[in-house]
Amino acid sequence: MxxxxxxxxxxxxxxxxxxxxxxxxxxxxxxxxxxxxxxxxxxxxxxxxxxxxxxxxxxxxxxxxxxxxxxxxxxxxxxxxxxxxxxxxxxxxxxxxxxxxxxxxxxxxxxxxxxxxxxxxxxxxxxxxxxxxxxxxxxxxxxxxxxxxxxxxxxxxxxxxxxxxxxxxxxxxxxxxxxxxxxxxxxxxxxxxxxxxxxxxEHNGDRITNKSIAKSVDSLNVMKNFIQNYKLQFTAKQWNSFLEKDMRMRGFVFYVADSYQDRIKGFGYFLKAFRLSKQINDIKFAFKSIVKM
Missing domain, CATH: 3.90.550.10 (Spore Coat Polysaccharide Biosynthesis Protein SpsA; Chain A)
Known part of the structure; x- marks a missing residue:
């Protein structure tokens, strides 16, 4: 074969x-x-x-x-x-x-x-x-x-x-x-x-739980630590672009959650991404995180 x-x-x-x-x-x-x-x-x-x-x-x-x-x-x-x-x-x-x-x-x-x-x-x-x-x-x-x-x-x-x-x-x-x-x-x-x-x-039936959110956050931390080993390869602007992407990915992890507290965390991550990117979509997702409640 x-x-x-x-x-x-x-x-x-x-x-x-x-x-x-x-x-x-x-x-x-x-x-x-x-x-x-x-x-x-x-x-x-x-x-x-x-x-x-x-x-x-x-x-x-x-x-x-x-x-x-x-x-x-x-x-x-x-x-x-x-x-x-x-x-x-x-x-x-x-x-x-x-x-x-x-x-x-x-x-x-x-x-x-x-x-x-x-x-x-x-x-x-x-x-x-x-x-x-x-x-x-x-x-x-x-x-x-x-x-x-x-x-x-x-x-x-x-x-x-x-x-x-x-x-x-x-x-x-x-x-x-x-x-x-x-x-x-x-x-x-x-x-x-x-x-x-x-x-x-895509299936919407899988419930987002605190345990699944924790697994996602832990995995993002593992990847960030791995990438950190190669930080010297990046310019300051490139590193900020990575941090922006990392904040946005964390925002989406909490964006789909059911609980108020988790969605507030998503709001915070999107705001952090916006401070780095100045992209209006980050503001939109930040407010969608709390409007969905």
Missing amino acids: NVSVIIPTYKRSEFLIRAIESVFNQSYQDIEIIIVDDNGLGAQQEITKKIAKPYPKVKLITYSKNCGGCYARNKGYEEAKGNYIFFLDDDDVFLPNKVQTQVDFLNNHTELDGCLAAFKRIGENNLEIKATSNFPAVGDFKNFVINGNFFTPMLCIRKTSLLKVGGFYPIERFQDRYMMLHALVEGLKFECIQEPLHIMY
């Missing part, structure tokens, strides 16, 4: 068949599919086994307990036989030309370690959500820190390059962004394809 598609799954078995079928429907056919069930022992894992059973070309890996997304993705690519690695979330789908387009791109750019492709975002009302975050942006390390945008299903990467990075690092949130930071520090090179090649479905 030349391509391996890794599908981690956790508590979303109702969408898994759709994801699998989108890979089988690719114009490029030299593909293996590896499903990594991260549900742990129990009913959800049994459902995954039943879903995978009719697909003899699907390899299923199971865990006896929930280990987290980074471990599931790492286990998948470590077991992969393909030269090119893709990742697909269990509730999303690849468009039919995704694998062919990205594999051809890397075959034509042998100096690259990987490429990223844009996606379409669909909300719960089945309407398309258009946003700049639907499009990848990488560049070098400094550019990614300031302007970067990356979600794991955008990626096609050579397995040899992913092994060099060491895969995904064990943080609770923003695992894709943290992996890319390490990849760029290692000198890996990526280019972006601005054609949408997969569909990301």
Whole structure:
């Protein structure tokens, strides 16, 4: 097999068949599919086994307990036989030309370690959500820190390059962004394809809890500490741009919270971002944080 598609799954078995079928429907056919069930022992894992059973070309890996997304993705690519690695979330789908387009791109750019492709975002009302975050942006390390945008299903990467990075690092949130930071520090090179090649479905059912907010904040702290190691590479203006982005990301963490106290924290982070950026959108989000209450 030349391509391996890794599908981690956790508590979303109702969408898994759709994801699998989108890979089988690719114009490029030299593909293996590896499903990594991260549900742990129990009913959800049994459902995954039943879903995978009719697909003899699907390899299923199971865990006896929930280990987290980074471990599931790492286990998948470590077991992969393909030269090119893709990742697909269990509730999303690849468009039919995704694998062919990205594999051809890397075959034509042998100096690259990987490429990223844009996606379409669909909300719960089945309407398309258009946003700049639907499009990848990488560049070098400094550019990614300031302007970067990356979600794991955008990626096609050579397995040899992913092994060099060491895969995904064990943080609770923003695992894709943290992996890319390490990849760029290692000198890996990526280019972006601005054609949408997969569909990301948004779900509003996941409740934002104090625990999930704490995980996001902790992960942002880990990334900030990592970036701090390379502060001398940045000009003062570039470093302020990073701090502005960091404040804004923290603002959005609290922006979606239910509680008054958390939304007030979001308000404060957006104001801090505005002081650095002078962007009117930061003021808009600051007041939206409290108007939503």
